[in-house]
Amino acid sequence: MPKYKLFTSESVCAGHPDKICDAISDAILDSALMQDPLTRTGIETVAGANRIALFGEIRTTAKLNFEEIARDIVSRLGYTEPEWGFSDQSEFSNDIHEQSREIAIGVDDGGAGDQGMMFGFAINETEELMPLPIALAHALAKRIDQCREDGVIKWLRPDGKAQVTIKYENDRPVSIEKLVAAVAHREDVDENQVRQEIIDLVFKPILDRYKFKLPEAKNIVINGTGIWHIPGPQSDAGLTGRKIVVDTYGGYARVGGGAFSGKDPSKVDRSGAYAARYIAKNIVAAGLATKCEVGLAYVIGHPLPLMQTIDTFNTETISIKEIEDYKDKLLDTSVRGIIESLDLRRPIYSLTSAYGHFGKPDMPWEKVVQIA
Numbered sequence: 387m388p389k390y391k392l393f394t395s396e397s398v399c400a401g402h403p404d405k406i407c408d409a410i411s412d413a414i415l416d417s418a419l420m421q422d423p424l425t426r427t428g429i430e431t432v433a434g435a436n437r438i439a440l441f442g443e444i445r446t447t448a449k450l451n452f453e454e455i456a457r458d459i460v461s462r463l464g465y466t467e468p469e470w471g472f473s474d475q476s477e478f479s480n481d482i483h484e485q486s487r488e489i490a491i492g493v494d495d496g497g498a499g500d501q502g503m504m505f506g507f508a509i510n511e512t513e514e515l516m517p518l519p520i521a522l523a524h525a526l527a528k529r530i531d532q533c534r535e536d537g538v539i540k541w542l543r544p545d546g547k548a549q550v551t552i553k554y555e556n557d558r559p560v561s562i563e564k565l566v567a568a569v570a571h572r573e574d575v576d577e578n579q580v581r582q583e584i585i586d587l588v589f590k591p592i593l594d595r596y597k598f599k600l601p602e603a604k605n606i607v608i609n610g611t612g613i614w615h616i617p618g619p620q621s622d623a624g625l626t627g628r629k630i631v632v633d634t635y636g637g638y639a640r641v642g643g644g645a646f647s648g649k650d651p652s653k654v655d656r657s658g659a660y661a662a663r664y665i666a667k668n669i670v671a672a673g674l675a676t677k678c679e680v681g682l683a684y685v686i687g688h689p690l691p692l693m694q695t696i697d698t699f700n701t702e703t704i705s706i707k708e709i710e711d712y713k714d715k716l717l718d719t720s721v722r723g724i725i726e727s728l729d730l731r732r733p734i735y736s737l738t739s740a741y742g743h744f745g746k747p748d749m750p751w752e753k754v755v756q757i758a
Contacts, residue, residue, distance in 0.1 A: 391553075391554050392551050392552065392553055392554070392563055393517075393519050393551070393552050393554060393637075393638065394519060394549060394550065394551040394552075394564070394637075395517070395519035395520040395522075395523045395549070395550060395636025395637060395638065396523050396547060396548065396549040396550075396566075396632065396636070397520065397523035397524045397526065397527040397547070397548050397549075397632050397636075397741060397742070398527055398546070398547045398548075398629060398632055398740075399527050399530050399531050399544070399545060399546035399547065399548075399740070400463055400531050400544075400739070400740035400741075401463045401464055401465070401531070401543075401544030401545045401546070401617060401618060402545055402546070402547065402624070402629075403433050403545070403618055403619045403621075403622050403623060403624025403625075404624045404625060404626075404627075404628040404629045405624070405629065405739060405740050406431075406433050406459070406460065406463055406465075406618070406619070406624050407430075407431035407432065407433050407624045407625055407626040407627075407628075407647075408431075408626055408627070408629070408647035408648070408739040408740070409459045409463065409647075409736065409739040409740065410429075410431040410433075410438070410440075410455065410456045410459045410460075410626075411429040411430065411431045411442075411626045411647045411648030411739075412647050412648060412735040412736045412738065412739045413455050413456075413458075413459050413736050413739075414427065414429050414440075414444075414450065414452060414455055414456075414648070415427050415429060415648060415649070415650060415733075415735050416733035416734070416735050416736050417448065417450055417455055417733070418444070418446045418448040418450060419448075419650070419731060419732060419733040419735075420448070420733045421446070421447065421448035421449070422446045422447045422448045423731040423732070424446075424731070425444070425445070425446040425448060425650055426443075426444065426445040426446070426485050426493065426650050426652055427442070427443065427444050427445075427446070427648060427649060427650045428442045428443045428444075428485070428648060428649055428650075428653065429441075429442040429443075429444065429482065429626065429648035429649075430442040430625070430626045430627070430648060431456070431624075431625070431626045431648070432623065432624070432625055432626075433472065433618075433619040433623060433624040433625075434472075434619050434623040434624075435471050435472065435619060435620045435623075436471055436472055436473075436476045436477060436620070437472075437476055437477050437478075437479075437619075438456050438457075438460065438476055438477070438478045438479075439478075439479045439480075439481070440452055440456065440479070440480045440481060440482050441481050441482065442482050442483075442648065443482065443483055443484065443485040444482055444483075444484065444485060445484060445485035452480045452482065453478050453480065456478060457474045457475075457478070458474075460472075460473065460474040460476070461474040463544055464534065464535075464543070464544030465544060465617075465618055470543075470616055470617060470618060470620055471616060471618075471619075471620025471621075472618045472619040472620045493652045493687070496689045496720070496721055496722040497686065497687035497688050497689050497721060498652070498653075498654045498658075498684040498685065498686055498687065498688060498689070498721050500644065500653055500654060500655060500684075500686050501683075501684060501685045501686045502642055502643045502644045502654060502655055502658075502683065502684060503642050503643055503681060503682065503683040503693070504642040504644075504654065504655065504658035504659040504661075504662050504681070504682045504683070504684075505634075505639060505640040505641060505642055505659070505662055505679060505680065505681050505682075506659060506660075506661070506662025506663035506664065506665060506666040506667070506679070506680040506682075507634075507635050507638070507639035507640075507662075507663065507666050507678070507679045507680075508663070508666040508667040508669065508670040508671070508677070508678050509638075509670065509676065509677045509678075510670055510676045510677070511558075511559060512745075514744075514745035514746075514747065514752070515667050515670050515671060515745075516635070516744060516745040517635055517636060517638035517639070518552055518559045518596075519550050519551075519552045519559075519636050519638060520632075520635055520636025520637075520638060520742065521596075521745060522550045522552075522562075522592065522593075522596060523548050523549060523550045523632075523636060524741040524742050524745070525592045525595070525596075526548035526550065526565075526567065526588060526589065526592050527546065527547065527548045527740075527741060528740075528741050529588045529591065529592050530542070530546045530548065530567065530569060530584075530588055531544075531546075531740075533587055533588060538587055539583055539584075539587055539588075541571045541572040541574075541575040541579075541580075542569060542570070542571060543569075543570035543571060543572070543615075543617040544570070544617055544618065545569075545570045545617030545618050545621075546567065546568055546569040546570060547566075547567065547568045548565075548566070548567050549564075549565070549566035549567075550562065550564075550565060550566075551563045551564035551565075561598065561599070561601075562593065562598045562599070562600070562601050563601055563605060564601055564605045564606070564607070565589055565600070565601060565605070565606045565607070566606075566607045566608075566610070567584050567588065567589075567607075567608050567609070568608075568609055568610065568614060569584060569608070569609065569614065570614045570615065570616070570617035570618075571613075571614065571615065572615070573615050577608075577609065577612055577613065580608055580609060581606075581608040581609075584608050585600070585606065585608075589606070626645065626647050626648050627644075627645025627646065627647055627648070628645070630644075630645045630646070632742065633645070633646060633647075633738075633742055633743050634659070634742070634743065634744065635744070639679055640679065640681070642655065642658070642659055643655070644656075646659065646738065646743055647735070647738070647739055650731075651724070651725045651730035651731060652721065652725070654682075654684045654721060657721065657724045657725060657728075657730055658682045658684060658691070658719075658724070659743070660724070660728060660730070660743070660749075660750075660751035661682065661717055661719055661724040661728070661751065662680040662681065662682050663680075663743075663744050663751050663752075664716070664717060664728065664750075664751040664752075664753070665680045665696075665713050665716050665717055665719075666678040666679060666680040667751075667752065667754065668716050668754055668755060668757075669696070669698070669709060669712065669713065671754040672712070672757070673703060674698075674702060674703055674704055674708075674709050674712060675698035675699075675701045675702045675703065675709065676701040677698060677699045677701045678696065678697070678698050678699075678701075679696070679697045679698075679699075680694075680695065680696055680713070681693060681694070681695040681696075681697075682694055682719060684721070689720045689721050689722060690719070690720050691719050691720075694713075694719060696709060696710060696713060712757060715757045716755070716757060728750040728751055729750055730750070734749065734750075737749065
């Protein structure tokens with residue numbers, strides 16, 4: 387008798403309060419890296435009712451207009467209406483300070499900018515070697531944003547979520563069991579129109595691309611409370627790094643102890659997670675396993691990982707020893723080795739602030755290489 391299970395992942399739109407904060411923090415990092423590739427940052431943004439606030443640390447020679455960067459991001463994400471209680475005109479404050487010398491000393495010599503553990507994962511469920519639930523959730527969230535930005539759905543406002551429940555049989559995805567979306571909308575649009583247009587213009591095109599059918603109508607939920615008019619931080623405050631499960635594997639695999647956005651690559655919370663994904667993806671892409679999880683751990687000020695683990699969940703096609711030897715050829719996992727091999731001192735991080743950090747083919751940690 388076949389075994390089956392259900393697994394659910396969610397994603398959020400770029401205008402979600404937490405993602406507004408991720409976008410601002412990463413835009414500051416990218417702006418600094420454009421001028422000073424050796425920039426170090428740990429930027430935290432908070433977005434609340436009619437308020438944008440910056441906190442954290444920076445060490446850079448770059449000249450930055452923090453307020454202009456923040457307001458530009460808020461405007462680009464669609465928050466231009468003060469009556470929503472949050473907009474590009476909201477009150478702004480900046481409490482970013484110089485990076486602590488106690489941290490800088492260790493990093494100057496090629497050590498990690500923090501301690502912690504990081505995990506990378508890959509699985510052959512999708513073309514991008516990501517778990518299907520989170521890949522679908524990201525695609526739906528991105529489609530919601532595209533429909534708003536392109537005017538396909540004119541009543542959408544800049545906030546939203548998508549959630550997908552997949553049925554598995556014998557560890558393979560076989561159907562979409564439930565679909566959920568939450569979308570902010572204009573007051574003059576009724577629930578029935580919201581539901582039908584999200585199904586027709588968001589759900590159907592994405593499920594067609596992935597070759598799945600819609601679930602039964604009773605298993606499709608659009609705006610669980612019925613209506614949603616006020617988007618963004620007026621309804622729910624935002625904070626950098628709070629969507630770490632959305633940013634990684636949708637709960638399908640382990641996640642590390644630290645968030646990514648706003649951190650330069652000396653912070654191994656970010657670079658170590660990218661390195662672990664790079665290794666795991668290349669192991670699966672090479673056909674050495676159908677599923678792979680790589681774990682790394684670092685201590686502040688030290689260049690080399692304290693832990694390096696590989697789990698292929700009994701899906702390996704060669705011995706674990708051979709896979710470990712292959713991993714050693716893929717990447718130097720010292721902090722400097724990761725940064726240099728993946729070319730991480732570039733302004734590329736704004737591309738990660740929505741729809742996850744993994745599965746995006748243009749990012750350096752997603753590159754598939756050939757190892758002799």
